Amino acid sequence: MGSGPNMGSGTDLTPKVHRFEAIVVGGGGAGLYAALALSKEKVQTAVLSKLYPSRSHTGAAQGGIGAALANVEDDNPEWHMYDTVKGSDFLADQDAVELMCNEAVETVYELEHLGLPFNRTADGKIDQRKFGGHTKDHGKGPVKRACFSADRTGHMILQTLYQQCIKNEVDFFDEFHVMDLILKDGVCRGVVAYEINNGSLHIFHAKAVLFATGGSGRMFKITSNAHALTGDGMAVALRRGVPLEDMEFFQFHPTGIYKMGILLSEACRGEGGIIRNGKGERFMERYAPTIKDLAPRDIVSRCIHQEVLEGRGVNGKDYVHLDLTHLGAEVIEKKLPDISDFVRTYMGIDPVKDLIPIQPTAHYAMGGIPANKDSEVVGDENNTVVKGFYAAGECACVSVHGANRLGTNSLVDILVFGRRAGLSMAKYCRSNDFAALPANADEEVKAQIDRLRSNSGEERTLTLRSDLQASMTDNCGVYRTEGTLKKALSDIAVFKSRFSKLHVSDRSQVFNTDLLDAMELCNLIDLARVTVEAALARQESRGAHYREDFQKRDDAKWLKHSLASLSNGKVDLKYKPVVMGKFPLQERKY
Amino acid sequence: MKVALRIQRFNPDTDKSPHFEDYTVESELTDRILDAILQVKGLTDGTLTLRKSCAHGVCGSDGMRINGRNALACRELIMNHKQPIVIEPMKGFSIIKDLVVDMEPFFNKYKSVKPYLINDEAAPAKERPQSEKDRMKFEDTTKCILCACCTTSCPTYWADSDFVGPAALVAAHRFIFDSRDRAGEERLDIVGEKEGAWKCRTIFNCTDACPRGIQVTQAIGEIKRKEIFG
Numbered sequence: 110m111g112s113g114p115n116m117g118s119g120t121d122l123t124p125k126v127h128r129f130e131a132i133v134v135g136g137g138g139a140g141l142y143a144a145l146a147l148s149k150e151k152v153q154t155a156v157l158s159k160l161y162p163s164r165s166h167t168g169a170a171q172g173g174i175g176a177a178l179a180n181v182e183d184d185n186p187e188w189h190m191y192d193t194v195k196g197s198d199f200l201a202d203q204d205a206v207e208l209m210c211n212e213a214v215e216t217v218y219e220l221e222h223l224g225l226p227f228n229r230t231a232d233g234k235i236d237q238r239k240f241g242g243h244t245k246d247h248g249k250g251p252v253k254r255a256c257f258s259a260d261r262t263g264h265m266i267l268q269t270l271y272q273q274c275i276k277n278e279v280d281f282f283d284e285f286h287v288m289d290l291i292l293k294d295g296v297c298r299g300v301v302a303y304e305i306n307n308g309s310l311h312i313f314h315a316k317a318v319l320f321a322t323g324g325s326g327r328m329f330k331i332t333s334n335a336h337a338l339t340g341d342g343m344a345v346a347l348r349r350g351v352p353l354e355d356m357e358f359f360q361f362h363p364t365g366i367y368k369m370g371i372l373l374s375e376a377c378r379g380e381g382g383i384i385r386n387g388k389g390e391r392f393m394e395r396y397a398p399t400i401k402d403l404a405p406r407d408i409v410s411r412c413i414h415q416e417v418l419e420g421r422g423v424n425g426k427d428y429v430h431l432d433l434t435h436l437g438a439e440v441i442e443k444k445l446p447d448i449s450d451f452v453r454t455y456m457g458i459d460p461v462k463d464l465i466p467i468q469p470t471a472h473y474a475m476g477g478i479p480a481n482k483d484s485e486v487v488g489d490e491n492n493t494v495v496k497g498f499y500a501a502g503e504c505a506c507v508s509v510h511g512a513n514r515l516g517t518n519s520l521v522d523i524l525v526f527g528r529r530a531g532l533s534m535a536k537y538c539r540s541n542d543f544a545a546l547p548a549n550a551d552e553e554v555k556a557q558i559d560r561l562r563s564n565s566g567e568e569r570t571l572t573l574r575s576d577l578q579a580s581m582t583d584n585c586g587v588y589r590t591e592g593t594l595k596k597a598l599s600d601i602a603v604f605k606s607r608f609s610k611l612h613v614s615d616r617s618q619v620f621n622t623d624l625l626d627a628m629e630l631c632n633l634i635d636l637a638r639v640t641v642e643a644a645l646a647r648q649e650s651r652g653a654h655y656r657e658d659f660q661k662r663d664d665a666k667w668l669k670h671s672l673a674s675l676s677n678g679k680v681d682l683k684y685k686p687v688v689m690g691k692f693p694l695q696e697r698k699y
Numbered sequence: 700m701k702v703a704l705r706i707q708r709f710n711p712d713t714d715k716s717p718h719f720e721d722y723t724v725e726s727e728l729t730d731r732i733l734d735a736i737l738q739v740k741g742l743t744d745g746t747l748t749l750r751k752s753c754a755h756g757v758c759g760s761d762g763m764r765i766n767g768r769n770a771l772a773c774r775e776l777i778m779n780h781k782q783p784i785v786i787e788p789m790k791g792f793s794i795i796k797d798l799v800v801d802m803e804p805f806f807n808k809y810k811s812v813k814p815y816l817i818n819d820e821a822a823p824a825k826e827r828p829q830s831e832k833d834r835m836k837f838e839d840t841t842k843c844i845l846c847a848c849c850t851t852s853c854p855t856y857w858a859d860s861d862f863v864g865p866a867a868l869v870a871a872h873r874f875i876f877d878s879r880d881r882a883g884e885e886r887l888d889i890v891g892e893k894e895g896a897w898k899c900r901t902i903f904n905c906t907d908a909c910p911r912g913i914q915v916t917q918a919i920g921e922i923k924r925k926e927i928f929g
Contacts, residue, residue: 159752160752160758161760161802161806161845163759163844164752164753164758164759164760165754165758166725166758167755168751168757168844169753169755169757169758170760178825218824218826220824221826221827222822222826222827223816224815224820224874224877224879224880226834226838226841226877227826227839228834229829229830229831229834230831231831232828233829233830233831234825234826234828234830258841259759260843264757265841267845268841272814272815272816273815273816275810275814275815276813276815276817306795319849335753335754336751336752336753336754337753358727369755371754371755404809447757450756450912451755451756452871454731454756454774454776455755455776457729462917521728528702556847566791569741569742569745570741571737571738571740571741571742572742573743604765612745613745614745614746615743615745615748617710617712617746617796619711619712619795619796620708620748620795620796620799621748622740622748622749623745623746623748625742659868687779687849
């Protein structure tokens, strides 16, 4: 390993070539469940993760997994479907929702068999609790459906799946950053990855590739998302000509810690917590009289903004309070221990006695790489399958979340579709040979790295990223208008040109996080662009996409999924129909 | 306000051994130490290298030595630390660059204790029942995020890198005390070896260092009792 100014050029590097039947990109819940399923099917599999898998953001999920086990009260998957479809503001595909809610039940049992330490009821069953938007009998009142492990359910899922992958001897390539998808003649042939530890390039030749790369919340200033969530898989797919579906729908979770954005799970409200404005009023009673504080996230976030706009924020500021004080120390310590710890650590207050300052925080991308029920990527408005390419989890759009994801359904999604991805990839691998690798498959990646290393500008990644995040939060947040979205677009054009002057000061090959940060920022800028373009085009309000200038849902014109592609610097928007089913359109009231 | 940091640096391309550099950044007292370090990286020296991800103490990426004590930089607020805040990589692993250490030996030790549920009996159609009491026996050790703050604060581990270390023992405990697991004996054999639980000298550094509040030394004690009394 050398050093010095010559290291600025990466072109002399010969990539190492690996061959696996299946490549899983991303070591979170979806990726690991797929890898586990593949390993059980005896398919040679490698997992590539830019972190160690146990660092993945699945581990930050707190509240629970929605599954109609009916362990503590009457429930059934059909009610879960209804809540999911209504929660999605009718944009979810109902066939996919039906499958997900049915399979959620067996998936939770399978996870338990794999060792997941759920909380238990007095009779030793998996315990369940209430969550936002989950109701009994089509909206008649809250229901206990979220299967949980204290307030660290995601941590337990991640640990359990990682452990079982170790047991099944899955190959891991940790701290490998995937930069390109090898796609030729409509057939996926592998990926190109950058090994963070030593700056070398690797080509992974594969029959089937799964992207399970997570979300892109770091395009916003206030977010619950990890630093790593820069939408890498989505951006790579987009640059390779795969359109992204429903990117205008980004969920803002109502209870983020003020200014920091750290998530305080909906489980707080599931356990009985309430939200109060500056006057101490439980304002959700006015907006959602039946389920009040347990209304879905898009609605609660908008209500918080509304209260703040009307001068009822706390001390005239842009936040309100989450009140857990009436729950008592025992419930708080036993069922919400991590959340209490966050509040104590980061705010220096005690949730048993004090009100917690909160504001909406960018949380979840409903949109992503379009995928069908078998997690195959579908590359156009006719749902044409891209052979050998799969997507699951937050980076995918099946679409089971539509315009607004129901709480707990992210975990349901990664588990159900992660497992399905593994099974359908195994089937594909059995009946297909390796497609030939094109020559110089790493060419684009080399060129990208060379560009970044040889830029002579003065622009700093941190400054540019902060400007992007501020613009997205201000202009493409809980509320949007044509004016704010056009402002965001003109900002993004400037960011794109500033990006070409980015200065990567670390020229070393060893653990170059300066270079990595730059690559991630490039991904965020491209994703912000399609997000804003899709939001500008959609002249209605639906779920998390709220246009002040078009405040009503417009089913006649807009009951359809957007598909945004990016080529030669231009965004092209196409649309495809929503799959309807047993739940007809209705006004969304709670 | 201005915050003073003293950070240990090591660039394998140019340095023979690590050295300290001083930095001053603009930060709020309520900011995390991670935020201050990222200010240095973002505005002063882009070559400063560290791992990070969730930024709120649940992913375990940014374990480091802060004013002489292991912690996650994202869980420590500036106001709780004396300045200059001295930042070093975790001790006992080889340094790759600056604050990044080689985690491979750590994960290999974790894997060596069979950290996964083993139960080959036919699974029931629904869940395997478990009483709340049985469930609570291993509650504490399920919280581990594999940050290595415990293992790299253990003097026994510093002296003997063959010692499996507290984090791997926490993982073993989590399964030994799970009523659904069927490989307790096998695992007890592994951690009953001389580089296992018996190597622990009950110094409690691990317990002090754990950002998740796991009673690590107690868990190791429970393994030792199980070794003797079954």
